[in-house]
Amino acid sequence: MAPPLVVGIAGGTASGKTTVARKIHEGLAASRVAFIDQDSYYKDLSDLALAERRELNFDHPDAFDTDLLVHHLRVLKAGVAIDKPVYDFVTSTREKRTVPVQPGELVLIEGILVLHIEAIRRELDVRIFVDAEDDVRIIRRLTRDIKERGREFDHVVTQYFRHVRPMHFGFVEPSKRHADIIVPHGGNNETAIDMLVQALRGRMARLR
Numbered sequence: 001m002a003p004p005l006v007v008g009i010a011g012g013t014a015s016g017k018t019t020v021a022r023k024i025h026e027g028l029a030a031s032r033v034a035f036i037d038q039d040s041y042y043k044d045l046s047d048l049a050l051a052e053r054r055e056l057n058f059d060h061p062d063a064f065d066t067d068l069l070v071h072h073l074r075v076l077k078a079g080v081a082i083d084k085p086v087y088d089f090v091t092s093t094r095e096k097r098t099v100p101v102q103p104g105e106l107v108l109i110e111g112i113l114v115l116h117i118e119a120i121r122r123e124l125d126v127r128i129f130v131d132a133e134d135d136v137r138i139i140r141r142l143t144r145d146i147k148e149r150g151r152e153f154d155h156v157v158t159q160y161f162r163h164v165r166p167m168h169f170g171f172v173e174p175s176k177r178h179a180d181i182i183v184p185h186g187g188n189n190e191t192a193i194d195m196l197v198q199a200l201r202g203r204m205a206r207l208r
Contacts, residue, residue, distance in 0.1 A: 002207045003077055004034070004103065006123055007200065009110040010179070011130030011186075012172050013059070013164055014140035019187025020130050020196075021110040027197035031204060032104035034076050038111020038120075041069040042087050044094035053092035054155065059167035061113055066120065069109075072101075073123045079103045089149045105204050115175035126200070129179035132186035 007024070011017045018037070025033050043065050045053045057063060065085075072082045083098035114120055115127055138160065145151040151159075176182065183192045 004079075004105050004107045005125050005200065005204050005207060006073065006077060006107045006109070007126040007128065008114040008120065008124040009108065009128045009130060010112060010115040010172070010175055011183075012132065012134075012137050012168050013112055014137045014144060015130045015132040016183075016186025016188065017110045017112075017130045020128070020183060020193060021108050023187065023193045024197055024200065025108060027193070028106060028201060028204075031106055031201075032102070033106045033108060034101050034104040035108045035110075036069075036072065036076075036082075036084055036101060038064060038069065038109065038114055039089075040085050040087050041065045042092070042094070046091075046093040050091065056092075057163040057167065058092075059112065059163050059171075061117055061171065064111075064113070064117075066117055070119050070123065073107065073109065073120070076101070076103050076107050077123070105207075106200065112172050113175070115178045116171045121178060126203070127178055127180045128196070129176045129182045130186055131176070131182055131184045136186070 009017050009021050021035065025035060041064050042058065043063060045056065068085070072084065075082050081100055081102050084101050086095040086097055086099055088095055109120070115129060121127070141160065141164070142156050145156045146153060181196065183189055183196070
């Protein structure tokens with residue numbers, strides 16, 4: 001049995017990475033696709049008070065349990081299922097439950113630092129960077145953090161200037177140079193996504 005094709009999708013916060021990953025998944029629905037997101041691998045912060053958790057830098061490479069993520073990637077590549085962690089973004093803690101992920105012909109992984117962290121990058125066969133305008137990303141991030149993650153407006157803005165923006169220019173944006181393909185205009189670029197789906201379908205066919 002041929003090893004799966006491993007595709008990494010990176011990009012700035014709220015750039016549309018998840019949307020691109022979902023549309024690729026949908027476009028390849030006839031194939032077995034395993035999907036994991038880097039956000040599920042944030043380190044568990046349950047030993048800290050909530051106020052302390054909120055002040056930490058979640059956009060730095062050290063915020064992630066990269067060892068577990070890389071291990072899970074290798075397990076999926078070996079054709080074995082994993083139990084993916086579940087992260088609670090409201091409390092910034094890892095839940096006790098996990099989500100089973102079955103191996104597939106294609107393994108999709110998305111996250112802001114998927115192309116920056118070398119240990120992850122080495123596991124990838126195809127590297128994609130999703131680009132989007134800064135103002136669009138900021139509004140999306142603001143809306144998401146307030147509506148979905150229980151953050152206050154002032155906290156989100158402070159965190160953006162203190163952590164998100166410097167980490168984007170320090171780690172995320174420079175990782176674009178590692179990309180094989182850059183998708184402009186985020187998850188709304190149907191033409192680019194359709195071309196990606198066709199290219200990945202052809203690549204998987206050659207691996208069979």
